[in-house]
Amino acid sequence: MISVVIPTLNAEAHLAQTLSSLVPAAVEGLVREVIIADGGSTDRTLEIADGSGADIVKAPMGRGAQLKAGAERARFSWLLFLNADIYLDAGWEREAGLHIERVESGRRRPSAASFQFTLDDEGVLPRTLERLVSLRTGLLKLPHGDQGLLISRALYNEVGGFGSMPVMEDVDLVRRLGRRRIALLNARAVTSGEHYRRDGYVSRMARNQACLGLYLLGVPVRTIANFYKSSAPAG
Secondary structure: OEEEEEEEOOOOOOHHHHHHOOHHHHHHOOEEEEEEEEOOOOOOHHHHHHHHOOEEEEOOOOHHHHHHHHHHHOOOOEEEEOOOOEEEOOOHHHHHHHHHHHHHHOOOOOOEEEEEEEEEOOOHHHHHHHHHHHHHHHHHOOOOHHHOEEEEHHHHHHHOOOOOOOOOHHHHHHHHHOHHHEEEEEEEEEEEOHHHHHHOHHHHHHHHHHHHHHHHOOOOHHHHHHHHHHOOOOO
16 A cells, blocks of 8 residues: 655665564555655665565655655555665554554545654763654644655645655645644654764754754755755764
């Protein structure tokens, strides 16, 4: 019933854990295929993907283009988009299955769903970021890529799917969905804290919020992408 699409680029450090978290749902028959949309990995990413039995799609580098390519290859009626450094917490398949059943039975309006954001890290800053993301999701209905996105093929096609954008592809899609077609599942998507530790929590949080603000103000995506790259910490 679900095609899982995972964009990758040199993702060997976390991909196996991401794939392992899908196994219970695959055993139950909820997850029917996993598609790795790769943007040109040079590490063991493709070896890990192939060993897991996932389908591999080569795509131009860039999350938007990779997600778009993976969705085009998918064969089933629901799509689950996940980052390669995320694993889904135990029991996620029950929550996802309930969402699908409610939508398909008409008890819930056609809507997409995201997971609760959690960081795999200790300390005050990770917990602060989790609370900020929770507020953003609850108040603005703007979940981002680290929360995953479960969406029916019909609704995905209706809103036009992912664009081939260098950044902000997640926000672009959920804005086209609209506030009333976003649900939050009672299950966690656990994201690696590696990037935040490397860049510095405050620096990365500020950069991400600046990019979101620029996007909401209508600044061209290419300009935002250039800002994101230029403001990244060296090394």
